[in-house]
Amino acid sequence: xxxxxxxxxxxxxxxxxxxxxxxxxxxxxxxxxxxxxxxxxxxxxxxxxxxxxxxxxxxxxxxxxxxxxxxxxxxxxxxxxxxxxxxxxxxxxxxxxxxxxxxxxxxxxxxxxxxxxxxxxxxxxxxxxxxxxxxxxxxxxxxxxxxxxxxxxxxxxxxxxxxxxxxxxxxxxxxxxxxxxxxxxxxxxxxxxxxxxxxxxxxxxxxxxxxxxxxxxxxxxxxxxxxxxxxxxxxxxxxxxxxxxxxxxxxxxxxxxxxxxxxxxxxxxxxxxxxxxxxxxxxxxxxxxxxxxxxxxxxxxxxxxxxxxxxxxxxxxxxxxxxxxxxxxxxxxxxxxxxxxxxxxxxxxxxxxxxxxxxxxxxxxxxxxxxxxxxxxxxxxxxxxxxxxxxxxxxxxxxxxxxxxxxxxxxxxxxxxxxxxxxxxxxxxxxxxxxxxxxxxxxxxxxxxxxx
Numbered sequence: 392x393x394x395x396x397x398x399x400x401x402x403x404x405x406x407x408x409x410x411x412x413x414x415x416x417x418x419x420x421x422x423x424x425x426x427x428x429x430x431x432x433x434x435x436x437x438x439x440x441x442x443x444x445x446x447x448x449x450x451x452x453x454x455x456x457x458x459x460x461x462x463x464x465x466x467x468x469x470x471x472x473x474x475x476x477x478x479x480x481x482x483x484x485x486x487x488x489x490x491x492x493x494x495x496x497x498x499x500x501x502x503x504x505x506x507x508x509x510x511x512x513x514x515x516x517x518x519x520x521x522x523x524x525x526x527x528x529x530x531x532x533x534x535x536x537x538x539x540x541x542x543x544x545x546x547x548x549x550x551x552x553x554x555x556x557x558x559x560x561x562x563x564x565x566x567x568x569x570x571x572x573x574x575x576x577x578x579x580x581x582x583x584x585x586x587x588x589x590x591x592x593x594x595x596x597x598x599x600x601x602x603x604x605x606x607x608x609x610x611x612x613x614x615x616x617x618x619x620x621x622x623x624x625x626x627x628x629x630x631x632x633x634x635x636x637x638x639x640x641x642x643x644x645x646x647x648x649x650x651x652x653x654x655x656x657x658x659x660x661x662x663x664x665x666x667x668x669x670x671x672x673x674x675x676x677x678x679x680x681x682x683x684x685x686x687x688x689x690x691x692x693x694x695x696x697x698x699x700x701x702x703x704x705x706x707x708x709x710x711x712x713x714x715x716x717x718x719x720x721x722x723x724x725x726x727x728x729x730x731x732x733x734x735x736x737x738x739x740x741x742x743x744x745x746x747x748x749x750x751x752x753x754x755x756x757x758x759x760x761x762x763x764x765x766x767x768x769x770x771x772x773x774x775x776x777x778x779x780x781x782x783x784x785x786x787x788x789x790x791x792x793x794x795x796x797x798x799x800x801x802x803x804x805x806x807x808x809x810x811x812x813x814x815x816x817x818x819x820x821x822x823x824x825x826x827x828x829x830x831x832x833x834x835x836x837x838x839x840x841x842x843x
Contacts, residue, residue, distance in 0.1 A: 429636040430624040441728040442503035447695035449663040452479045452515040455700045457666030461512035464560045464570040480530040488702030490543035500716030504550035514561025541602045552607025557591045557616045599626040610635040653690040665697030675714030687735040721786035722832040725752035734773040751838040756830045763825040770810045779837040787819040
C-alpha cells in the first residue's frame, strides 16, 4: 500500500458524540459465535485437527498502559476517544520486536501454528494500509509488524494465521456511532453497515495480497462475516477459517458435538493483552490440563500470549510456555495427530487415541504428589486389552530408575474382569528436586472397546 493513497477515515475534529451505554448489549463471556456455512477444504480441516496447539498473540496500541485490548473504548467519553485514536499511536514504539524469537520459542515449546491480531476491535492496524491512518505506519514505530511475524513463523515451519475484527470502533466513531459490539444497535455488523463491509473487505484484500498465503483466518465478530470469508476463500481456497466457520469457545471448552473441528481459546492469566500488574496467571499444570481436556474432546487449543509495549513476550508467560513445552517434549505423542477415544475420561484419567486406532493414551491427570520411584495402580473401565497389547510410559524406557539399580520400573497391565488394571512408576527425573507436578502418560497399544 502506497502512502499517497492513504486516507484518514476519521477526521481529527469529530463532533462530540452523545455516547450511549452498552448496558443493553448481550454479555458473551465465552465468545462463542455461531458458525455458518463453510468452504474449508476437508483435507485442510483434517490437517488442522492434527495440529493440536496454536499460539494466540493479542497485541494492540493500548498495550502501553496494560489496558483491556480495545474494549475500554465502549462507553468512553469523547475526550478519551480522541486521546486513544490520536495520541496512542504517537507513543507506540515496540523497538524490541523480534518475531523470530517468538517463533523459535513457539516451535521449541510445541506449538504448531500461530494467530496474530492484525486488527482488533479498536480498529488499529498492525499492518500498513491505504484505508486509514490509524495504523502502524502512522505510529512512532512506523514499520509493518505483520509481515515480519508471517515470515518468522513460516521460517520455523509453523502455520501463520491472522485475527481480524470487522467490528471496527475507529470506523464506527468516524461514522458518528458510539463504539459498540451489540448486534441490536443496528450498525456494528457488516450485514448492517455497507460502508463498514466495504472498508473491511479492502483491508482483508490488502492482507491477502501482501502476505499470501495466510494459512488461517480468525474473524472475530458477533455474526459470521460472510463477505470476508468468501473473499479469503476466493483468493486462496486452501485457507482455513476458524472463527466464523467453526466453534471457537473462549475460556471454556464449550459443548461441541463429536467429529466437529473446533478450537478453544484461552488466556494464560485474566487478560488477553499484556498487563504488568494485577494479573493472575494460571499454573503450568492448569494449562497442561486445559490442553489435555481439549484434545480428549477433539479440539485444538489456541493459547494466548500478550507481548508488552516493547514487543517482548514477558518472562512470566515465557516460563509457563516452557513448562508446557517440556511436558509436550515428553508426551507430545498423546497430543498431536490424535482423536478422541470413545469416552473422554474416567475420574482423573483422560484419553486420546492415535488416528489409526493403534494406541490409546491414558493421561493420569488425577495423580498428585507422586514421588519419584513410587508405583501406582489405576483401573480403566473403558478399554480392554488384546493379545497384542503392550504398555509403556511416554518418555521413559521402563528399564532404569536413576541410582536404584535393583528397582524394576517397568509398567504392567492386566485384564481384571471388566477393567484393565495398569501399574506404573514415575521413574523419570525431570527436575533436580525430583518433584514433577505434571501428568504421566501411559500408552496402551492395540486396545479394544469393551463389550458390555
